[in-house]
Amino acid sequence: MSSIVLANAKLLDPSEGIDGPGHVGVKDGMIAYIGADLEAARAAAGSGAAEVDAGGLLLTPGLIDMHVHFREPGNEAEETIASGSMAAVAGGFTSVVCMPNTEPAIDTESAITFTRREARRAGLANVFPVGCVTKGRKGEELAEMAQMARGGAVAYSDDGAAVPTAGLLRRALTYAKMLDKPVMEHCEDVSLVAGGVMDEGYMSTALGLKGVPDESEEIIVARDVALARLTGGRVHIQHVSTANSVEIIRHAKAAGVPVTAEVTPHHLSLTSDRCKNYDPVFKVAPPLRTMVDVEACRRGLKDGTIDVIASDHAPHHAEEKEREFAFAPTGMIGLETTVGVVSTALVRDGGFTWAELIPAMTSRASDILGLGRGRLRVGLPGDLTLIDPDLEWTVDAARFRSRSRNCPFDGWALKGRAVATIVGGRLAFALEG
Numbered sequence: 001m002s003s004i005v006l007a008n009a010k011l012l013d014p015s016e017g018i019d020g021p022g023h024v025g026v027k028d029g030m031i032a033y034i035g036a037d038l039e040a041a042r043a044a045a046g047s048g049a050a051e052v053d054a055g056g057l058l059l060t061p062g063l064i065d066m067h068v069h070f071r072e073p074g075n076e077a078e079e080t081i082a083s084g085s086m087a088a089v090a091g092g093f094t095s096v097v098c099m100p101n102t103e104p105a106i107d108t109e110s111a112i113t114f115t116r117r118e119a120r121r122a123g124l125a126n127v128f129p130v131g132c133v134t135k136g137r138k139g140e141e142l143a144e145m146a147q148m149a150r151g152g153a154v155a156y157s158d159d160g161a162a163v164p165t166a167g168l169l170r171r172a173l174t175y176a177k178m179l180d181k182p183v184m185e186h187c188e189d190v191s192l193v194a195g196g197v198m199d200e201g202y203m204s205t206a207l208g209l210k211g212v213p214d215e216s217e218e219i220i221v222a223r224d225v226a227l228a229r230l231t232g233g234r235v236h237i238q239h240v241s242t243a244n245s246v247e248i249i250r251h252a253k254a255a256g257v258p259v260t261a262e263v264t265p266h267h268l269s270l271t272s273d274r275c276k277n278y279d280p281v282f283k284v285a286p287p288l289r290t291m292v293d294v295e296a297c298r299r300g301l302k303d304g305t306i307d308v309i310a311s312d313h314a315p316h317h318a319e320e321k322e323r324e325f326a327f328a329p330t331g332m333i334g335l336e337t338t339v340g341v342v343s344t345a346l347v348r349d350g351g352f353t354w355a356e357l358i359p360a361m362t363s364r365a366s367d368i369l370g371l372g373r374g375r376l377r378v379g380l381p382g383d384l385t386l387i388d389p390d391l392e393w394t395v396d397a398a399r400f401r402s403r404s405r406n407c408p409f410d411g412w413a414l415k416g417r418a419v420a421t422i423v424g425g426r427l428a429f430a431l432e433g
Ligand SMILES: [Zn+2]
Pocket: 159, 160, 161, 186, 238, 239, 285, 286
């Protein structure tokens, strides 16, 4: 079934100037009607179409998460492409962009093809693979970027680490520019991280844990901005975490440098104080910072300096993640909590409107990566997300579709949740009850 009518919704897509009651008709996987006439929506969808009454809830373009980790190949106990796709649609995401730091890393055309084939087999979310910048993520020689693009890679990243030298990134950006794709950078200078496990500051001193200074991120952000200016290649800064990073990106954008940026729900809502009980669920790279940084990230999101909200969904097996803080792996899962956390921390408590947030979760990621979706527009793929902004629910990580449980929001009372996810005109998820 790839034809469907979404009736009686509150349509919201600021990128298309849409904000008001209406109906959407999807025929054979593509949006065929958007507007106020329900009979026209039904006619456009055709006689075999399913119909869902949206009951006045918020209907947005299908949400896009441009930064997730599925652990296939290599660590299928933590997440597979299929389980990650289930987690995605359960969280309201119709499209996800997979980082290549699997084992082995996604650094060839055939590895890109494998990811796409497994995603098609799962048949739930659209999965767009990112290829490595360097072979094996070793930071030594460039991977076969053009071949990976031919196989369907939408961008390049050595996520988990930055490209180690400016010379190598210069060459990567030069190629990426010819291929019209961005290089996505995990901005941390390893010589400054130097074994640090949390934000460097009062808390790290009080806890006796080695800190990671803000500058470890900012030095790489500044370097990457300079190389984007030098090459004209597009740099996308992943998971911005510090106030000065936001400021560097703001200046770069004002100067016309081709740089974009994302921020995670956890860097928009949690601070390093959370580490006080040595609970490794709060260990993440870059680390949780201070309230000053959280507020700067929020301002950056509000004024467009930060383009996108992305989860950095990073599943880890409990046995590994529950080690002593200093030795636990970094990362948190996020696909099934992003909508609720953003809705609660930013809309209910943070002075944001949904109209300010939806482009950061839809059209902008599509524009950065050339995905050709993320908008309520006739002729685009019928990817839609139905959100109940007032639904109050309690996070129960034990019930997640993800294979991993390393969720820092477990037990939180949240307001707002995706209640139905439509991918290519097919109902891929509907909240029970
Ligand atoms: Zn990263």
